[in-house]
Amino acid sequence: xxxxxxxxxGNAPQAGDVSADEMMTACAARALRNGMTCFVGIGLPxxxxxxxxxxxxxxxxxxxxxxxxxxxxxxxxxxxxxxxxADTADAVVSVPEIFNYWLQxxxxxxxxxGAAQLDRFGNINTTVIGSTYADPDVRLPGAGGxxxxxxxxxxxxxxxRQSRRSFVxxxxxxxxxxxxxxxxxxxRLGLTGAGPRKVITDLGVLEPDPVTRQLTxxxxxxxxxxxxxxxxxxxxxxxxxxxxVLDPPSPAELSALRALQAMTPGSEGAH
Amino acid sequence: xxxxxxxxxAVAAAIHDGDSVAMEGFTHLIPFAAGHEVIRQERRDLxxxxxxxxxxxxxxxxAGCASRLIFSWGxxxxxxxxxxxxxxxxxxxxxPLQLEEHSHAGMANRYAAGAAGLPFAVLRGYGxxxxxxxxxxxxxxxxxxxxxxxxxxRLTAVAALTPxxxxxxxxxxDRAGNVQLWGITGVQKEAVLGARRSVVTVEEIVEALPPRAxxxxxxxxxxxxxxxVPGGAHPSxxxxxxxxxxxxxxxWDAISRDRERFLRWLKTDVFGAPxxxxxxxxxxxxxx
Numbered sequence: 234x235x236x237x238x239x240x241x242x243g244n245a246p247q248a249g250d251v252s253a254d255e256m257m258t259a260c261a262a263r264a265l266r267n268g269m270t271c272f273v274g275i276g277l278p279x280x281x282x283x284x285x286x287x288x289x290x291x292x293x294x295x296x297x298x299x300x301x302x303x304x305x306x307x308x309x310x311x312x313x314x315x316x317x318x319a320d321t322a323d324a325v326v327s328v329p330e331i332f333n334y335w336l337q338x339x340x341x342x343x344x345x346x347g348a349a350q351l352d353r354f355g356n357i358n359t360t361v362i363g364s365t366y367a368d369p370d371v372r373l374p375g376a377g378g379x380x381x382x383x384x385x386x387x388x389x390x391x392x393x394r395q396s397r398r399s400f401v402x403x404x405x406x407x408x409x410x411x412x413x414x415x416x417x418x419x420x421r422l423g424l425t426g427a428g429p430r431k432v433i434t435d436l437g438v439l440e441p442d443p444v445t446r447q448l449t450x451x452x453x454x455x456x457x458x459x460x461x462x463x464x465x466x467x468x469x470x471x472x473x474x475x476x477x478v479l480d481p482p483s484p485a486e487l488s489a490l491r492a493l494q495a496m497t498p499g500s501e502g503a504h
Numbered sequence: 505x506x507x508x509x510x511x512x513x514a515v516a517a518a519i520h521d522g523d524s525v526a527m528e529g530f531t532h533l534i535p536f537a538a539g540h541e542v543i544r545q546e547r548r549d550l551x552x553x554x555x556x557x558x559x560x561x562x563x564x565x566x567a568g569c570a571s572r573l574i575f576s577w578g579x580x581x582x583x584x585x586x587x588x589x590x591x592x593x594x595x596x597x598x599x600p601l602q603l604e605e606h607s608h609a610g611m612a613n614r615y616a617a618g619a620a621g622l623p624f625a626v627l628r629g630y631g632x633x634x635x636x637x638x639x640x641x642x643x644x645x646x647x648x649x650x651x652x653x654x655x656x657x658r659l660t661a662v663a664a665l666t667p668x669x670x671x672x673x674x675x676x677x678d679r680a681g682n683v684q685l686w687g688i689t690g691v692q693k694e695a696v697l698g699a700r701r702s703v704v705t706v707e708e709i710v711e712a713l714p715p716r717a718x719x720x721x722x723x724x725x726x727x728x729x730x731x732x733v734p735g736g737a738h739p740s741x742x743x744x745x746x747x748x749x750x751x752x753x754x755x756w757d758a759i760s761r762d763r764e765r766f767l768r769w770l771k772t773d774v775f776g777a778p779x780x781x782x783x784x785x786x787x788x789x790x791x792x
Contacts, residue, residue: 312750
């Protein structure tokens with residue numbers, strides 16, 4: 234996981250002084266509405282959810298797969314099981330319960346996922362890189378909670394850096410299903426959630442075409458051209474006819490995010 | 505009834521070469537000290553079972569204790585790769601490691617089936633993923649499609665997990681060997697109840713367990729061995745007793761990345777530090 238933002242809190246944020254991680258985090262935070270229930274993983278998703286809670290969505294319900302429901306950390310935890318999550322949660326439940334009673338029935342509005350590889354239908358690989366499972370070039374961590382988050386959250390937001398290595402024609406392994414092979418596949422597979430709503434990258438945002446379900450570039454950050462996004466995609470990327478230029482993080486968002494990071498214990502060394 | 509013994513006695517009595525061993529604790533209460541004792545006693549050919557192998561299994565795998573691993577997420581939380589796990593899978597060092605992998609939901613349900621005395625559990629999930637067609641250990645699939653006898657719906661069956669031994673760390677036991685743990689309780693209750701034998705290390709042994717809402721209590725007659733090991737979850741933590749040592753997890757990345765450096769760590773911080781092993785580690789700087 235990348236380290237994020239090492240600047241001390243309180244620096245007046247300047248234009249041009251915004252990291253790609255901060256752009257992605259703010260973009261992801263804005264995708265969350267107040268009062269949503271949100272299944273959170275560590276890293277950018279946790280930063281985004283906590284930024285949203287610190288700014289426009291104070292009643293966001295943060296749920297971590299360790300079984301902490303309604304956690305209210307004052308900083309960014311390093312793991313999904315940090316003590317601050319249990320100490321501040323509305324309820325702490327067992328791991329079988331968090332998956333069976335809370336995630337599986339579709340009670341959770343939005344889930345965040347990362348990806349080592351992603352295809353045009355938002356299918357995710359976090360298992361192995363290489364042509365054979367048994368003898369991989371790179372062994373990745375594996376599934377964790379992701380397949381069920383992808384299946385059962387009402388919607389999914391994917392956060393991933395965009396490059397030809399990560400945005401591929403075919404994923405080497407389907408760890409978590411996006412739109413499968415295309416329209417109708419989620420329904421056929423019994424996946425009750427709607428699937429990926431947004432893919433947030435370091436270049437911009439992709440959203441599924443409502444008919445074909447193919448990920449389409451719908452927004453770019455200031456200074457990013459659609460050609461750059463195409464160059465960073467291993468398939469023929471579709472560009473929306475109404476491509477938006479996304480607002481950079483506001484000074485208030487940057488201050489809140491950097492304050493969260495500065496509050497994190499050991500943030501100068503450990504995170 | 506649980507016997508209160510030393511950690512070395514508990515491991516010697518409960519864990520044998522070739523056993524399937526689950527050491528559980530979801531980020532919290534990970535039984536690191538017991539893991540180090542297994543390394544010191546040089547157990548071999550273990551089938552290690554754990555949802556998140558974490559640094560504890562990176563250490564056991566690198567030390568050559570395991571030939572098989574059943575798991576659902578093998579990373580260093582918040583940091584990156586488990587380098588010893590990767591070296592075993594990618595390069596068969598120090599030996600080949602056969603894998604069986606699932607999602608967290610699959611693993612949690614497999615433990616629950618084991619605790620319930622059922623041969624399998626049912627869940628939605630796995631549909632359309634590569635996980636549903638993996639062969640499993642010795643070619644025995646642990647995931648199968650199943651049709652609901654009431655609705656005809658297609659669901660997924662996952663085989664029960666019944667480890668030879670489950671090892672956990674808890675906050676407290678009393679003198680009779682009743683065990684109490686609280687905070688993030690993960691899947692420990694299911695893992696203990698589904699196992700043939702169990703070992704529990706605890707922060708302290710008290711006269712009587714104070715009643716505590718929402719704690720998991722494992723009565724003495726569900727546990728075989730209890731050992732007092734204060735700090736036995738380090739660098740994980742025990743709520744109410746210690747903080748997670750995040751610096752250790754970060755430092756582990758560099759130690760585990762290099763075989764020689766890992767072997768030096770093993771010599772000084774595990775074989776050279778028997779008592780209490782859970783307190784040794786990269787954070788102490790002894791490894792250099």
